[in-house]
Structures are given as structure tokens and as C-alpha cells.
Amino acid sequence: MDSKEQSQINTREEVAIRLVQDVVVVVTEMGRAFVYVILGGGVAAGYAALEFVKRGVSQGELCIISEEPVAPYERPALSKGFLLPEGIELVLGTRVKSADVKRKTLLTATGETISYKILIVATGARSLKLEEFGVNGSDAENVCYLRDVADANRLVNVMQSCAGGNAVVIGGGYIGMECAASLVINKTNVTMVFPEAHCMARLFTPKIASYYEDYYKLKGVNFIKGTVLSSFDFDSNGKVTAVNLRDGTKLSTDMVVVGIGIRPNTGLFEGQLTLEKGGIKVNGMLQSSNSSVYAIGDVAAFPVKLFGDTRRLEHVDSARKSARHAVAAILEPEKTGEFDYLPFFYSRVFTLSWQFYGDNVGDVVYYGDMSGSTFGAYWVSKGHLVGSFLEGGTKEEYEAIAKATRLKPEIEDLDELERQGLGFAVKVSQKPPISPPVDVVAAAHPGLLLEKPLYAWHATAGVFFAASIAAFAYFYGRKRRRWF
């Protein structure tokens, strides 16, 4: 988008914003109409709604449409705390089946046309199904995926019925690793199968991965790497009884969990909006190629200023922050700069807890004691620190690696960086900022961002995670804090 196009967009946007002030709810002959429509009911949708409420939204101005039958988590606070009193229309259990961005309308599966002045697309992503890789059996009653509340409830039921038995987890990413840990806690024998040479292949180096795999092995998890699922054996009721791998291995099993990746839900907008990196391409204001349509969360491909390229991130922190930024850009464009996001991923399983900031490219420098409980790594590219990983850190140490990564300090000597280890990040993070203070502290720790309007809703990381945690916590009969 060039600057002329951008200024036209801003002008059209200003018109739209003025309309927002004049028109509260426009009820058309076609169906309902709203000034703002958030399409999707997940993490990004919830945070966008929260931001609208914080900044002020009038009765009936805002509508959330979600295919799911529940409000964006956490439902009790959303529905009782601030959503309904502010007059947000929740259209739940309703799939949008087509969108017309020229006419500014959405057509629901129930046949209703909902029109908007500004649309925020927060449709997230869906789990990739085995069938997309030529394997049948996703519908079997003991084959589970994990993306939403319904999946989480189903997974818990299957886990309960298989306690003490065998489970095969297909996939070595977030879902696979976290579900494997949950299954182990449930005293289920777990075999993980994935084609890569090590777990969390997109993020971890082999050395980092080996730390987690060794830990999992001590917990009894069996790893079969470098091969993929080729077929299932079924009993007469259609339940999976064995998993057949391409390398010829047959694994008897009582249940299967599949975590083989996700695909962004862009289908409604293909041919209408510019797509990139599998998602809806947006500018630094989270605005798509159509000025009335914004995209946030997993479905958005946005410019990461720090690295000078466009990325689509599948992480809860980016969903939260892109949601807030989009609403700020919509309501106060003149006061809102470009989204300046520091990529941040994290996980907690068993007693382990890691955080990663930035980018995992370039030379890797390890520090700490990999035989102990605290260690980390830095990534150095083109002479600058671009990524930091830390397992077992304190809140202050995580803040330090975040701040240091955002500052992208020059690194002249990798050996010296290794010698200084975590101390390097701590030292760099304590230096006063040179230029106008960037939002480093906020970027460093999402908890700080959440301090002011701390609605109970913030106690959850999002609908999917909350759903799985709630379900698992219920199942294990104890509260497990993993995301906050």
C-alpha cells in the first residue's frame, strides 16, 4: 500500500468514524446492522470486545458473531461483568457462510444478513485434519483434536474412558506436547509420533528440544520420530484400535490425539482481500486491503516492524495485542501508531516453563545449565541479538530477555555473549532507553499490560486454552495454572 493509498484509506476511515458517531444501529430491511462487527468468538474477538468497552461503545453499536455456542472466554465475566451492560450483541452458535466486503455484509448460515460499517475479522484457524494428509479416521470416537471448547470436552471424556491405557499423540508441536503431558498426568501410556527429528521443530533447536524430550522420557513418554501415520485399524464399532506408521510400526492404542497444525480461516475473504502467509494481509493498523475490514489474531498477517517483514503468528499474545491495537486504530486513528509487536511464545508443561521472544534465526548461543532447571539461548543475526529463549526463569529474568530482544543490541563476540549468559540480557535491559521510550516493558510482560482494567476475563488466555485447561483441571480434580 503506498502513502497515497494509505491517506485515501485514512480519509475514508475518518468518514467511517464520523458515521460511527452519528449512527448507532442501522436496522436495514435485510437484517440487523451494526457499526462494528467482530467476526469470531475466540481470544482476539474477546480482547477486541474488551478494548471497545474500555474505550466506550454505545448500546447496540457492536456485535460479535461466533460459530461457537459460548461467548469468548471467560464467559461469566464477559456476560455479567461488562459485555451485556454495554449493549454488545452476541450472536452465538452462528456460522457466517459468506461475506461481501463491497456491500459490507455477512450472510449467516441461518439466512440472516448482518451489515457493518467496520468489520474485524477474528476467525482464527481450524485444526488440520488427517484426511488432508490422506488418512481416514478423524470421525472415530476415540480420535481427538483440540481447538475449541467442544474439542476439549470431547478430549476429556475420551481421556477419562482410557485412563491407564495407551494413547498415541500425532504431532510434536504445542498441542502434541501439551496433550502428551496431560495424558501422562492422567496415567496414560503415551507414544508421540512426528516426522521431524525433534519436538517443537519450528521453534526449538535440536539441543533445546532434547532437554524437553529427555524430561518427557523420564515421565514415560515414548518418542517415534522421522515417520508419519499411514492408517488406523478399527474395531467393529469404528473405534481405532491401532495406529500404523509409514515405517511399518503398529501401535495398539485406546485413543489418538491429533495435533498436526492449523489452517487460518480465510475462506470467506478469498478473492476479496489480499492474502499473505496464509492469512489476511493487514498494515500496521491491522487494516486489510479493504479499508473497512480489519484482521486480528491467528488469521492476520501483519508487518513485524522489528524484523521488517510480514508474519502470521499463531499465538495467544499476538491475538490479544493485535486485537487491542486494531480497536485503538479504529476508534482513535490519529493517536494510534503502527503496531510494533515483539513476537512472544511460551508454554508450561509439568513443572517446566519457557518463554521465547523475537526470532529464531542466525547463530545460536546457549547459556545456563542444561542439566539443571534454568537454561537459555540467544539467536544472533547480522551482528544483532534477535531472539531469546529461557527455561525456568523468574518474572524479572523473562522481562529482561524480552527487553533485551526488543532493543536488538549489537553482538560483536559470541563467546563473550555465552560467557555472560543471562547476565547479558539483565545488563542490557537495565540501560535507560536512548530514543523515545518504546513500549518495551509492556511488550516484555503481558501481565503488565493487563494491570489496569483487570476484568476477570483476563484470567484466561483465550477460549481454546481456557477450555482445555478448565476441562483438564476439572478432570484432574485440581487447578493447574499453565498460561498465566
Ligand SMILES: Cc1cc2nc3c(=O)[nH]c(=O)nc-3n(C[C@H](O)[C@H](O)[C@H](O)COP(=O)(O)OP(=O)(O)OC[C@H]3O[C@@H](n4cnc5c(N)ncnc54)[C@H](O)[C@@H]3O)c2cc1C
Ligand atoms: C489447545 C491449544 C493450546 C495452545 N497453546 C498455546 C501456547 O501455549 N502458547 C501460545 O502462545 N498459543 C497457544 N495456542 C494458540 C492460541 O490459543 C491462538 O493463537 C489463539 O486462540 C488465536 O486467537 P484467535 O482469536 O485469532 O482465534 P481463535 O481463538 O481460533 O478464534 C476464532 C473464532 O472464530 C470463530 N469462527 C471462525 N470462522 C467463523 C465463521 N465463519 N463464522 C462464525 N465464527 C467463526 C471460531 O468459532 C472461533 O470462535 C494454543 C491453542 C490451542 C487450541
